Amino acid sequence: MAVTMREVARRAGVSAMTVSRVINGREGVDAETQRKVEEAIHALDYVPNRLARGLVSQKTQTIGLIVPDVVNPFFAPVARGAETAARKAGYRVLLCNSEGDLRLEREYIEDLVAHRAEGLLLAPASDRSRTAILSLLRGRFPLVLLDRALPEVECDMVVSDSAGGARRLVEHLIAVGHREIAHVTDAEDTSTGRERLRGYREALEAAGIPFREELVFRTTVDRIGGYRAAQEILALQDLPTAIFTVNNMTVVGTMEALRERGMKVPRDMALVCFDDVEHIAVLSPFLTVIDQPAETFGSLGAQLLLERIGGKASARARRIVLQTDLIVRESCGEGTGVPPRARGLTTQGVAPAT
Amino acid sequence: MAVTMREVARRAGVSAMTVSRVINGREGVDAETQRKVEEAIHALDYVPNRLARGLVSQKTQTIGLIVPDVVNPFFAPVARGAETAARKAGYRVLLCNSEGDLRLEREYIEDLVAHRAEGLLLAPASDRSRTAILSLLRGRFPLVLLDRALPEVECDMVVSDSAGGARRLVEHLIAVGHREIAHVTDAEDTSTGRERLRGYREALEAAGIPFREELVFRTTVDRIGGYRAAQEILALQDLPTAIFTVNNMTVVGTMEALRERGMKVPRDMALVCFDDVEHIAVLSPFLTVIDQPAETFGSLGAQLLLERIGGKASARARRIVLQTDLIVRESCGEGTGVPPRARGLTTQGVAPAT
DNA sequence: ATACAAGACGTTATCGATAACAGTCATCGC
DNA sequence: GCGATGACTGTTATCGATAACGTCTTGTAT
Structure with a gap:
């Protein structure tokens, strides 16, 4: 040929x-x-032919990147950051969308190993990815975890301060007058979910507000999940005055449910979440969020991975914690003012819970 | 090892x-x-070891995907669609972000050839990608163009009806009363830009509104480009009442410039563009847009490519034109009503052009 | 008993590039 | 004039898997 x-x-x-x-x-x-x-x-x-060359040199100059979904506005920049950093070092990136599915993730990992990718950048689907990861590490396969840590897994990772971010978000809600704050999160099978829940709880307790398990809604962290969780919230006897969703996908679903009920943010409900989205941030700067440096997850992760591939990294696992930014916009009420419903006004235009 | x-x-x-x-x-x-x-x-x-197997079988089960930027809300779904379709057929995807840069794009192509990728899905940077593409085609390299066609290049492609979409967008603007409509587009070096300009022009002329070259603003199709173009527009002696931007990135920049001037959409300026963005669509359903089935570009493209790789495609180039949807929201005024400025009211809160 | 077929498995060469080693010259010093 | 030195280039084996063919059993028909 x-x-x-x-x-x-x-x-x-x-x-x-x-x-x-x-x-x-x-x-x-x-x-x-x-x-x-x-x-x-x-x-x-x-x-x-790089294949032939790779056979001799045992190097493919390729790394794998597994994320739940590149379309997610958080993971897209991660992918770009990783790809750009990799390319600058002469590496190529095999893109894999695990869809948050454990089996699919495992298939991808096997495939990458078969392809002799030299390393893997992985945003794990959940804690249950642990088994697959451990066997990779046992084989000394270069690996860097992105966004989510895994329990009792010693390995390089780039994460952000989820608990701290959540705490600041909730502290802000409390500062503007909210006391009944619902939290939409995952099934507590990711480190980010657990940490954000912890931050939520800490902020509450630090303000002397008792943590109430019944205000925590566990769901899948996608649009549908956010929608369903919000429906449950709106079915509550006593509505909370604010909702904190665990990420950018759930907030969209939550917003849909709110709108269906004719509820306006922040008039009828305050809303905050993790992850800023560039487009929304500019087109309608509205949501108060914790912004994570998504692209840095990718570029730094790639950097760590390449160091490890090159044998330039110490044997010890490195854990990089990126800082997050609280961006206050309008979704909790005017500035630091107290939003209407939290002030005890009667709700307006809110369909009664059924 | x-x-x-x-x-x-x-x-x-x-x-x-x-x-x-x-x-x-x-x-x-x-x-x-x-x-x-x-x-x-x-x-x-x-x-x-797939490398070794690939050396013998002359198959790598890998395809390349080159897009300007996976972070772009249009290309992210394209990437996912392509990856998912490829995986289902046992293929892997090498992701490349060309940043719209011709040289980088060429480097990626060479690299993919060296890696013996079996085919390429390409959203070309511009018409000038033509040379590189022609030499690929001469070597019978399986190739499918996405989103943008290339002049006088006979090859499989998946595009959408850009002219038709633009026409509908502009017809809508006209229907709600606008006659001075500015258009922000690229340097006329992409088929999409040219087609959308053509649609814009056709809609104008069909309505008996003369096409005015000075209302067409050529720029780079990114956020900065949109921002600069909008600034130029706002510096005009006679402001148009509406702006039609060529895609989702330019609309963001345009919006920024508008906001800086204290102008509200649609009160002070109507705004429409190509490409819907899921997050925005749900969180603040506001922009009137032409929605393209982004994911389908990727999945259909991959399908065509795999057919060609498998020798199951006819020698003739196949050209698939995807239909687009006009989604009317609020950015042109209330429903089909005539927006304030187009009605001839004096502008309010608009900083005078300098 | 002989031959022949079929099943089970091993040998060799190959994919394309390269590392390690082995020539082949020309030139140089004594 | 002869080995030595060094510059240049070719040979062979190898990376890991596999296609094509070869070998060795065993079973079976005649």
């Missing part, structure tokens, strides 16, 4: 080895010979 | 060939032998 080195060699009247030398810029090749080889390469449009 | 087939063979007391037969499920292997081999594979945690 494609032109091989031997054909180039034949055309240039030399051996394959000489062609190889020219391509790799090794010295010890006559200037005239080099010219002939280069001419042959050009004439035949020869492109070296 | 990793376990090889020979090691498995030795442990099972057979030859490598027999192991190969077991792995590939070929017949002609004794049941007992097969059991021993499988046990050895399991015991050693053996994973076949």
Whole structure:
């Protein structure tokens, strides 16, 4: 099919080895010979086969990236950051969307190993990814976890301060007058979910507000999950005055449910979440959020991974915690003022819970 | 490093060939032998090396995907669609962000060829990608263009009806009363830009409104570009009453410029664009847009590509045109009502053009 | 008993590139 | 004039898997 080195060699009247030398810029090749080889390469449009080269060198210059979904506005920048950093180091990225599915994730991992990817950047689906990860680590496979840590797994990772971020979000809610704050989160099977729940709880207790288990709604962390959780919340006898959702997908679903009920944010309900979304932030700067440096997760993760691949990393696992920003906008009421419903006004335009 | 087939063979007391037969499920292997081999594979945690297999079979089961930027809310779903479709067919996807840069794009293409990717899904940076593409096609490299066509390039592609979409958008603007409509587009070096400009022009002329070159603002199709173009528009002596931006990135920049001037949409300016963004659509359903089935670009593109790779496609180039949806929301005024400024009211709260 | 077929498995060569080693010259010093 | 030195280039084996063919059993028909 494609032109091989031997054909180039034949055309240039030399051996394959000489062609190889020219391509790799090794010295010890006559200037005239080099010219002939280069001419042959050009004439035949020869492109070296990296597979063959990889077989010999045991290097594929490829890493894998597994995220639940590149469409998620948090993971898309992660992917770009990782890809850009990898490319600058001469590496390629195999993109995998696990859809948060454990089986699919496992299949991807196996496939990447079979492909002899040199390392893996993984945003694990959940704690249950642990088994697969441990067996990778046992084989000393270079691995960096992104966004989510795994219990009792010692390995490089880039995460952010989820508990701290959640705490600040909830403290803000409390500061503007909210005391009944619902939390929409996952099934407590991810470190981010657990940490954010912890931050939520800590902020509550620090303000002397008792933590109430019945205000925590566990669901899948996607749009549907957010929608369902919000429906449950709205079915409550006593409505909370604020909702804190665990991420950018759940907040969308929550918002849908709110709108269906004719409820306005922040008039009828305050709303905050993790993850800012560039488009929304500019087009309608509205949601108060914790912003995470998503692209940095990817670029730093890639950097750590490449160091480990290159054997330049210490044996000890490195854990990088990125800082988050609280961005206050309008979804909790005017600035730091107390929003209407939290002030004890009667609700307006709110369909009664059924 | 990793376990090889020979090691498995030795442990099972057979030859490598027999192991190969077991792995590939070929017949002609004794049941007992097969059991021993499988046990050895399991015991050693053996994973076949796809590189080596690929060298023999001349198949890497890998395709390349080049988009300007996965973070772009249009291209992220394209990437997911492509990846999902590819995976279902046993293929892997190498993700590349060209940043709309011709040189980078070319580097990626070379790299994919060197990696012996079996095909390429490409959303070209601009018309100038033509040269690189032609040389790929000359080598019969399986290729499918996404989103943007290339002048005089005969090859499979998945595009949408850009002219038609633009026409509907502008017809809508006209229907609600606008006559001075500015258009923010690219340097006219992409098919999408040209087609949308054409649709814009056609809609205008069909309504008896003369096309005015000075209302077309050419810029880079990113946030900054949109911002700059909007600034130029706002510096005009006679402000238009509506702006039609070529895509979802420029609309963000345009919005920023508008906001800086204290202008509200649609009160002070109507605004429409191509590409819907899921998050915005739900969180603040506001912009009137043309929605393109982004994910379908990816999945259909992958499908066409895989057919071509498998030799199942006719030699003739296939051109798939996806239909678009006009989604009317609030950014042109209330429903089909005529927005304030278009009604000839004096502008309010608008900083005077300098 | 002989031959022949079929099943089970091993050998060798190959995919394309390269590392390690082995020539082949020309030139140089004594 | 002869080995030595060094510059240049070719040979062979290898990476891991597999296609094609070869070998060795065993069964079976004649």
